[in-house]
Amino acid sequence: MNDITIDSVKNAEATPDELQPYLELGLKDDEYQRIRQILGRRPTQSELAMYSIMWSEHCSYKSSKVHLRQFGEKAPPSDRMLAGIGENAGVIQINEKIAVTFKVESHNHPSFVEPYQGAATGVGGIVRDILAMGARPILVMDSLRFGAADHPDTQRVLPGVVAGVGGYGNCLGLPNVGGEVFFDECYQGNPLVNALSLGVLPVDGLQRKEADGPGNIVVLMGAKTGRDGIGGVSVLASATFDDESQQRRPSVQVGDPFMEKLLIESCLELYAAKLIVGVQDLGGAGLTCALTETAASAGTGMDIQLEKVHLREASMEPHEILASESQERMLFIVEPGKLDAVLGIAQLWGVIATPIGVVTDTGRVRITFHGETVVDVPPGSLADDGPVYARPLREPADLILLQADRAETLPRPHHDFQLKDTLLKLAASPNLCDRSWVTEQYDRYVLGNTVLAQPEDSGIVRLDEETGLGVALSLDCNSRFARLDPYEGAKLALAEAYRNVAVTGAEPVAVTDCLNFGSPEDPSVMWQFAEAVRGIADGCQELGIPVTGGNVSFYNQTGAVAIHPTPVVGVLGVLENTAQRIPMGFSHTGDVLVLLGETSLELSGSEWAWVAHQHLGGRPPKVDFAREQAIASFMQRAAETGLVRSAHDLSDGGLGQTLVESVLRKGMGATVTLPVDIEPFVSLFSESAGRVLIAVPVGHRQAFESLLAEHELPATILGQVDDEGADLTVIGHGEAGRFTVTQRELRDAFSGTLPRIFGANEPGAATAPAVESVTLIETVAVAETLTGEQVVEVTETVVVETLEPSAEDAEERRTEG
Template identity: 60%
Template sequence: MAETSRTPSQLDTVAVATQDPNREQPWADLGLKADEYDRIKEILGRRPTSAELAMYSVMWSEHCSYKSTKVHLKQFGEIPQETPVGKMLAGIGENAGVIDIGQGYAVTFKVESHNHPSFVEPYQGAATGVGGIVRDILAMGARPVAVVDPLRFGPLDAEDTARVLPGIVAGVGGYGNCLGLPNIGGEAVFDATYAGNPLVNAGAIGVLRHEDLHLANASGKGNQVILYGARTGGDGIGGVSVLASETFDEGGPAKRPSVQVGDPFMEKLLIECTLELFAAGLVAGIQDLGGAGLSCATSELASAGDGGMHVELDRVPLRDSSLSPEEILMSESQERMMAVVTPDNVEAFLTICKKWDVEAVVVGEVTDTGRLEIDWHGERVVDVPPASVAHDGPVYNRPFARPDWQDTLQADGAEKLARPTTGAELKDTLLTLVASPNLCDKAWITDQYDRYVRGNTVLSQPEDSGMIRVDDSTNLGVAMSTDANGRYTKLDPYTGAQLSLAESYRNVSTGGATPLAISDCLNFGSPEDPAVMWQFAEACRGLKDACLELGIPVTGGNVSLYNQTGETAILPTPVVAVLGVIEDVTKRTGSAFVAEGAKVLLLGETAEELSGSEWAHVVHNHLGGLPPQVKLAAEKQLADVLTAASRDGLVTSAHDLSDGGLAIALAEATFRNGIGATVSVADVHADAFVALFSESTARVLVTVTDEQVEAFTALAAANGVKVTELGTTGGTDLVVEGQFTAPVAEVKAAWQATLPAAMA
């Protein structure tokens, strides 16, 4: 091991901290508040050493500690921890949630943010976001099988979007493709509030047998602590833990710590090595190294175990020999894991690591002292209660209040805006919307991702949800969708969060899967703004109430705050991932029309709900009014119909209605196979414009063969779902009787042109 240029006598050791209590320390520069620094001194009975201060600063950061949001997140614990088909095997507080899907299998899934690093360094920020979430999945004992990427950007024509979008997409694709993981879902949404604050939320799914579940804890006195994977470098010192805990100034982030640099090929070796270690039964506890690096891994493992650990920090393999103990503890270098191993298994553990060319070093051991003790060249630089670092950080009851402008915003409904009244105007509106940034073809993005690697992808973009085969012999599979609507959430945070959940829930069921559980990634502005905290509190309350009504648990999630530039916060964006199970993926349902002569049916009821819609946004640049009504009971009934219809082969396609309403759903259903349709919307709503562009919820477009119409309508009636017959598939035009005829090729050309032109 190369040694740092700093000699032990120059170290700020525990002994020095005791003898020199009044030394000035840069606690404010590290993001700590005065009262937080005082609390650290109270916990330790002295001032912290420099290394301890580094650990507390990153672990008590907003990103790692959730100190402003714990009081609201705890209500998710009120939701029963049972899914519609089984039990939850691991939940909130673990690296990722794990749920039973039957046949002895379990699935782990999670979504996390890497927003601020992706603004500073788009490629590496996004790439390491993928790498980090994959290691979270791996740490649960699962093989990662797929990734998803909900993304948000500023206006498509903005200069900074041209900088960040290509880099972020390349980072997501480059890392995921190199790992050999299919990217099966996500979103790309554009709004002015995300300029300067793009959202990069990365999700992953993993599969494991029940008996393979692993948890993050360090138990068993004398068990060895092994650090393995990439060497520790200066990249990412204070990275996401600092970047994600401060508002960006108008000119960019006030602090620019180096963003982590990813190596997907090392991560691939790390994945295969770790899975072999699991299979050999050599791992007693495990933790990935992500945000806060070694500070997080050591303190969380010790806190969740017997409470004691001793680490020799100078054993940590370094890429940069000049790193100080503080920097080593704060570094967020990627592709690293920490395992707890019984002494008799250490040699076998190291042998497997050597086989995979993964560097592994014993850096410490589990103790019964109840302390996390870290030495550097024989000198004690950290001596802390591990729970005080990892789990017992500050908890703030931030003031929150409904903003004064909320009433004015909600009173300004889009229903009063000028709307098209003729067939020609309706056709022009359709062409305008399909070409808009949020509704246009995202193939420019998704074609950079490998969606079918590993051969088990069953559904992927542009389907409503992604679907993966879990078992080749039984065709057991899982589906996942991620959704959020920031405009709805701005209009009403409680309702908007529920609508995000409802859309994800609906998207999973359209493919034929039964929704089981959710993970969330809650992206908001500064918690120091009472209006933002009110939005957050209302969104959490909305998600809890919706989960209780739908009967599905929250398995875990992520919070990303300080997403704002100066005084401008992003639209509140609660991304909700819903995971579902399907017993036989060969009975899945796609979203596109597949044959001529099928009946086109609309499920659900349509009302005049235009506020927060894509039509209001694109045509009028308007945001105001109340979002569509939430119909959770109807969503549940609809899901029951869709999953049963898929299982029994009663439908040939199913596509949810969401952004852009019925008109966009009809158009998208025609694109894949070029099959048109002739429909009437007279029975949908008296106003053809409302029928076509309302964004009422709990609605799905399905096609059914003549032979199955009677059985399907009986199924819908038995579940209380309204069915409206619209027309028949066929031809090469989309015909809305009495209104307009639009050649599918013309509409598709408008849909496909936008992103390539903008990125050219």
């Protein structure tokens, strides 16, 4: 023991009037008084740290709880849902044997402070949530939002975030199958990093978090506990950034994906051998959260000996151990007779597992540190009985003016050459351009079950190699729509994610959401939040699919300026046979192009309004969930019968952008004749919801038309798919006669933007200097637990004389040839 005086319970009783830094820890006066009331004395330093974390916005959902209840209250009955809100992640039954669990979660603030580690540990955290449900994680997705693409700070944040998402997910061996990248200046000081993971488990393999059975052993497994991430949730996720945020870097956790990979394999072996009673991952709030939640949910207590926790730094004090957010740790409740088997599996995978205490029937979590009691609390007071606020709501004062300033009144072009120019300009805009610069940094192949991945409308992953059964997932949100009307905007996000899943032929079955907003203490932000939650809950009720879980991220603002309300919605779909999935790209010459749905004059909040006029105002497009359902039902039937060859939804950038993407996906040309009863510009760039562009094989027209009639879907024949390499030709009317765009023009516009801003991702671009002579000295780290050997010493030295960069090589080969 060191000489630091530990603030024990005894000490707290003896010094009731000692001043405590509760305000600095984010607790309000009345919250502090309530803690004193619960304990009947002042809290110890460790207890104060625990309450401040567990009662923080991030952990307690104190501002959002009253609104989130709607998700349960309005949820349509679903016999698929095995676990829902309140669990680590919702669980959906797929068939009699298999279930999946999925959730999206934010890691916004850490990713601004330290983009690589912030994003990496965001992926790590959501994967552990999935793991804690008993599932093998099988995919990740990421929804990213940054400030203006050409802002200097975006140069710092985006490459780091992308490398972090990739670095962690790739090393974990999870395919990244989709997501979003969106730029808007409102995210300048507050980028959003939302990560989703999905796992698969046997229906009877659902794990519980309850610390049942007094006498059972509490085991901590995984990485050692260090000082990283202390106060992460209370400091970073629950307060607004100011100029001091750079000093908060130590609050960001550091990820070790290799440890997480070992943890996954160990956990799955433990589950399969039925060796554990309960499990909880350690995420935000670390050990504090895991101990109190498992005990509270079982109504039991715990006696924990904190000095048994393996530490990275021996000098850590109890409150630091309890608050640490060191990554890659799991907590297990184990029957004494099975402890040796559990420790054996951990050893096989080279993971540290330590018994740190026992479950008791006292109803109190008692934590000692070298014999002194430093914590003695009723766990429910931390986990369940945190403060709940019905915060004041007020519609933003500027909303009426904003909604009156409609984009439909902006000057818009009519001539064909102007339409062509607009098409190319939009395709090249940061929000619509090719995302390959980002997505090529993610492994989409690993595990060998990826059927569709970005840039497709949904990620589709096969679950069963024999039957072809699989799942489809999409993450979406247009936050400009949500800014104009958070209720409708949230519904639009849901509608888009639902449609993206539906166009592949999958049946949408469940929803997860990540609600990113400004400060809940600002009544107008709170109003936006309440409206968005109401929108998602109402939408789900109408669509008949439940919200199964998600995450709330408040305080996304810099100074007094909040981000646009950003309710990111993830929809899960099921595909009985993934071989029948419908991809987005045109693929066969002669296929007939049909537009499902109807186009209205809806330009407010559109990408065109922003790109052409830097305009945001008016009201967002209307949502018609009945139409969305009809499209989903139609697409499922079309997939089963092979009536539709490709399908791509219409969203940001309208029909024009959908055409660009569908042509470029496989390099097939197309000729399209715009409807005569709609202004050509509106046909091309309006962002009306409930629309899909499909390609129908020629022989199937009759069957196709009867299926359309059956679903009462309005449809317009637009044209046909042309040969590989052919142009995109758009035939209008009036001043918009016709225009033709070559694929070269399309590709240059679409693919050039991100490499131009963030640096070409090609070998020649950042040419490594020619290296004349390099000495590589082989060293091997001590990997005692991993290789099963002691220190491995290598004395061999390899001298590589000349390293030749490829440009030189290419040159050399030309001269040789």
